[in-house]
Amino acid sequence: MxxxxxxxxxxxxxxxxxxxxxxxxxxxxxxxxxxxxxxxxxxxxxxxxxxxxxxxxxxxxxxxxxxxxxxxxxxxxxxxxxxxxVRPARVISFPRRLVRRTMTASTSRMAPRWAAATAAAGLFVGVALGAGYEWGAHARSVRQTLAADASRASRVAPVAALGNSTSDLADDVFLSELEIALERPHTRELQAFDAFTPHVRPIRDESR
Amino acid sequence: MNNDMGIFPEPAAVRVDPDAGSAPAPAGARARRPGVAAPLSEASRVAIEIRALIERGEMDEARQRFGELVTLHQRRASRIAYQYLRDSADADEAVQDAFVKVFLHLPSYREAWPFEVWFTRILINGCLDRRKARTRRDRWFVGGEPSSADEARLAAADATPDPERRLLARERRARLAAAIERLDGRQRTVFTLCHYGDCTPREVSAMTGLNESTVRVHLFRAARKLRGLLGGKP
Structure with a gap:
C-alpha cells in the first residue's frame, strides 16, 4: 500500500x-x-x-x-x-530486340562498351584508309611530276643538243627512257600487247 | 540534442521499410522486447486474407477487401498525419502513399505484429520524410503559408456565429500547434501516437523501436512540457 x-x-x-x-x-x-x-x-x-x-x-x-x-x-x-x-502499362514489344536490350541492366551497361569499341575500330580503319589513300596520291603526283619533267626535257633536247656537251645528251636519253617506262603499262601481261601497239611518240618522231 | 527530424536513436535500424512486417524492430530492441503477443485484431485478419488473395492472384478481390482496411484506418491515419504535418493536403498525400505502399508490400506482412503497428510505422516514416523535405525546401525558398487553406476550411467549418469566439478558437489552435511543434522530435512522435493515434505505449514502442519505459518517459516529459508551454490549459 x-x-x-x-x-x-x-x-x-x-x-x-x-x-x-x-x-x-x-x-x-x-x-x-x-x-x-x-x-x-x-x-x-x-x-x-x-x-x-x-x-x-x-x-x-x-x-x-x-x-x-x-x-x-x-x-x-x-x-x-x-x-x-497493379495493372502496369502495356509495353509494345517492337522492336523486340531493342526492347529486350533496354530492359536488362547488364546489357544496358554493355551497350556503351560496344559503341565505344565500334567507334574506336571505325576510327582506326578510317585513319588507315586515309593514310593509304594519301600515300597513293602522293606517289601518283611524284610520278606525274617526273613524267612532266621528262617530256619537257625531250622537247628542249634538240635545242640543247646543238652545241652542248655529251652529258646533256645522255641525260636526255635517260629521261626519255624514264618517260617511256612510265608510259608503259606496269602489268606484265599487258606489256606484250603494248609492244604491238603503235605509239604516238615514234610516229611523230618519224614524221619529223 | 533536440533533434527535430531524426526522431529515433538508430534511424537505420528503426527505419521501417514495408518488408519489415516479419521483423520490424532493431535487433537490440527485439532482444529486450518479446513482442506484442495479442490476439489478432480485425485489421490483421483482413490483412492476412488480402495477402492470401494476392498470393492466389485474385487482385480485384484483394483490392476490394483492401478498401475495407482503408475505411477502417483512414480517419485515424489522417489525424496522425495531420498532427505531424499540420497541413491537410500534405497529410492527405502521406496517408495515400502509406496505403499504397502497404498494399504493394502486403505479401511480406507477417502476423507477428498487429497490422495497425505495421501500417502506422509506414505512415509515420512517410510523414517524417515529408517534414524533412519541407525543411529542406524552406531552407532555399521563401515558404508560403501552408496552413492558410486549412485555416479557411476550419473557419468555414466552425459553426460559431460569434466572430470573437471564432478568433479565440483560432488562437487556441495556433498555440496548441506551436506548443506541439516545440516538443523534442521523439516526444512529439510519442505524444502524437499515444494521443492522436490511440496507441498504447507498448505499440508505440514497437513502432518506434524505443524501449517501452523510454516511451513512457517521453510521454510524461511531453505532457509536462506542454502544460508548461500552455500554462496548464491549451
Missing part, C-alpha cells in the same frame, strides 16, 4: 491516465491511493482534463479538415492508384 504522506509522482499520474484511457484497470494500490488522497485526486483530474482537452482540440481540427466527403475522395484516390500500380 502506498502511504498517504507520499503523493503520486506526475509520471505515475500520466501512466494512470493512459491506462484508464485504454480501458485497462489501474494498479490496485494506485487506485486505492487515488481514491483516498484528495490532493492526488485533484492533480489527476487536472492532468486528465488537460490531456483530454489537448486531444479533443487536435481531433476536432483534424475531423473538421477531413470531412466524410474528403475521406471518400481519399479512398477513391487510393483505389485509382492501386488500379494503376
Amino acid at each position: 502506498i502511504a498517504r504522506t507520499r503523493h503520486l509522482h506526475d509520471d505515475r499520474l500520466v501512466e494512470c491516465y493512459l491506462t484508464e484511457r485504454h480501458g485497462d484497470a489501474l494498479d490496485p494500490p494506485v487506485a486505492e491511493h487515488l481514491s483516498d488522497c484528495p490532493s492526488c485526486t485533484e492533480r489527476y483530474a487536472e492532468l486528465a482534463q488537460f490531456m483530454e482537452t489537448v486531444r479533443a482540440e487536435g481531433d476536432a481540427d483534424a475531423d473538421a479538415l477531413f470531412t466524410p466527403e474528403r475521406l471518400h475522395a481519399q479512398r477513391q484516390a487510393i483505389a485509382r492508384r492501386l488500379q494503376g500500380i
